[in-house]
Amino acid sequence: MAQIVAKIQDFLRLEASAGIILMIAALLALFANNTFLSEYYGALLSTPVAIQIGALEIAKPLLLWINDGLMAIFFFLVGLEIKREVLEGELSTLDKAALPIFAAIGGMAVPALIYASLNFSNPETISGWAIPAATDIAFALGILALLGARAPVSLKIFLLAVAIIDDLGAILVIALFYTADLSLTALGLALVGFAGLITLNRLGVTKITPYVLIGAVIWVCVLKSGVHATLAGVLTALTIPMTGRAGKTQCPLHRVEHDLHPWVAFLVLPIFAFANAGVSFEGVSFASLIAPVPLGIALGLFVGKQVGVFGLSYLAVTSGLAKLPEGLGWRHMYGVACLTGVGFTMSLFIGGLAFDSAEMLNDVRLGVLTGSIASGLVGYFVLRSVGAKKPQAATSIVISPGGTVADPA
Numbered sequence: 001m002a003q004i005v006a007k008i009q010d011f012l013r014l015e016a017s018a019g020i021i022l023m024i025a026a027l028l029a030l031f032a033n034n035t036f037l038s039e040y041y042g043a044l045l046s047t048p049v050a051i052q053i054g055a056l057e058i059a060k061p062l063l064l065w066i067n068d069g070l071m072a073i074f075f076f077l078v079g080l081e082i083k084r085e086v087l088e089g090e091l092s093t094l095d096k097a098a099l100p101i102f103a104a105i106g107g108m109a110v111p112a113l114i115y116a117s118l119n120f121s122n123p124e125t126i127s128g129w130a131i132p133a134a135t136d137i138a139f140a141l142g143i144l145a146l147l148g149a150r151a152p153v154s155l156k157i158f159l160l161a162v163a164i165i166d167d168l169g170a171i172l173v174i175a176l177f178y179t180a181d182l183s184l185t186a187l188g189l190a191l192v193g194f195a196g197l198i199t200l201n202r203l204g205v206t207k208i209t210p211y212v213l214i215g216a217v218i219w220v221c222v223l224k225s226g227v228h229a230t231l232a233g234v235l236t237a238l239t240i241p242m243t244g245r246a247g248k249t250q251c252p253l254h255r256v257e258h259d260l261h262p263w264v265a266f267l268v269l270p271i272f273a274f275a276n277a278g279v280s281f282e283g284v285s286f287a288s289l290i291a292p293v294p295l296g297i298a299l300g301l302f303v304g305k306q307v308g309v310f311g312l313s314y315l316a317v318t319s320g321l322a323k324l325p326e327g328l329g330w331r332h333m334y335g336v337a338c339l340t341g342v343g344f345t346m347s348l349f350i351g352g353l354a355f356d357s358a359e360m361l362n363d364v365r366l367g368v369l370t371g372s373i374a375s376g377l378v379g380y381f382v383l384r385s386v387g388a389k390k391p392q393a394a395t396s397i398v399i400s401p402g403g404t405v406a407d408p409a
Contacts, residue, residue: 019140019145021265021270023142025269025270030279034281038280045063046061046062049062049065062275069219072219072232073263073268074268075171075233075234076215076237077264078237080256081257082168082237084253090164091161091165095323099317100164102312102315103312105308106308107135107304110304110311111133111305112133114304115128115132115296115300115304118295119293125293127355128297131347133169133170133173135163135342135343136346137159139345141159144156144383150384152328152332155332158336159336163340166340174228175231178228178354190227190232193217193221194218197215197239200214200239201239204241208256211239211240215235218232219233269345272345276365277344277348279369294363294364297343298374301375302378305337305338305340306334306338310337313333313337329386335379335382336379338382339380342375344369348364352364
């Protein structure tokens with residue numbers, strides 16, 4: 001159990017530092033797109049990049065290689081985390097998963113409804129309804145890290161569970177609502193590749209190379225099918241084995257997740273942030289902020305997340321369908337509900353799927369940054385006001401089936 005606790009703590013520290021790197025990348029993007037570097041910033045992202053093997057050619061500007069290619073690696077990691085949590089983590093039993101599930105459902109539904117209520121009459125902007133439904137776990141945990149002892153470990157674990165369910169919801173939304181015209185041939189080939197991965201898993205193949213190679217083929221097929229290519233990363237991740245020949249200590253999924261996480265946290269996501277967070281402030285006014293798209297996103301993140309996460313959590317607990325995590329009160333829950341309004345990476349990603357014009361994407365960035373900054377500030381100060389607890393004897397929190405560990409907070 002001590003090893004599991006150490007892994008969780010290492011993960012949280014990594015995410016916290018990754019949040020700082022993301023902030024720096026976002027600030028660099030803002031600087032680049034609002035100074036003399038603006039022309040070079042735009043030129044860099046529009047640089048054509050092509051790969052051709054015989055008759056197969058993939059030609060995209062650099063920005064789309066980042067959003068379709070690098071982010072597939074991010075979604076691969078998300079898929080690994082979802083599988084692990086469902087099979088042996090905080091989502092492995094109904095009693096542990098109940099509250100995060102209710103919180104995540106509220107945190108996705110209410111922001112989407114707020115955005116839709118402001119854009120329902122405009123068919124050109126209604127497609128952005130899912131933008132404020134996402135949470136950026138790296139930023140949120142980075143803010144929690146600044147709180148020190150005021151942020152109990154149980155609060156961090158709850159936030160992780162909500163964010164993982166939120167990511168699963170985002171994956172389903174992308175698959176169902178942000179898919180272009182389908183190529184059944186390409187989609188069929190992708191499914192054949194997925195069946196091949198399942199076969200490898202059933203045969204007990206634990207080497208990662210075959211999974212990666214077939215996963216790359218699936219990525220190309222999904223890209224050509226019209227379904228968003230990043231979903232290939234999720235499909236591949238779901239087939240990575242959870243057990244190895246030497247037992248759980250050699251679990252391929254754990255090993256890949258551990259090895260991949262620093263690359264995603266410190267390279268993939270910062271590159272994505274730099275490429276997508278560059279809001280142009282030229283001509284921005286108060287009227288720009290209250291336009292339906294940026295206002296819907298900002299209110300969805302700032303108001304919708306608070307109402308959805310806190311509201312459904314309260315209803316679930318008071319009705320007896322769920323219970324509060326050990327050591328947490330309603331002020332903790334309200335503070336973490338505010339932090340889920342830090343959308344950033346996933347919100348920007350979905351915004352790029354919903355809109356393709358430069359003007360609309362700038363509105364998306366403006367709304368995401370406004371809502372995320374407001375949510376982060378309010379969440380920080382609410383949790384800070386709770387106050388650090390006096391040292392107490394260690395209490396136990398359930399972190400995996402059949403065992404408890406001491407909570408150092």
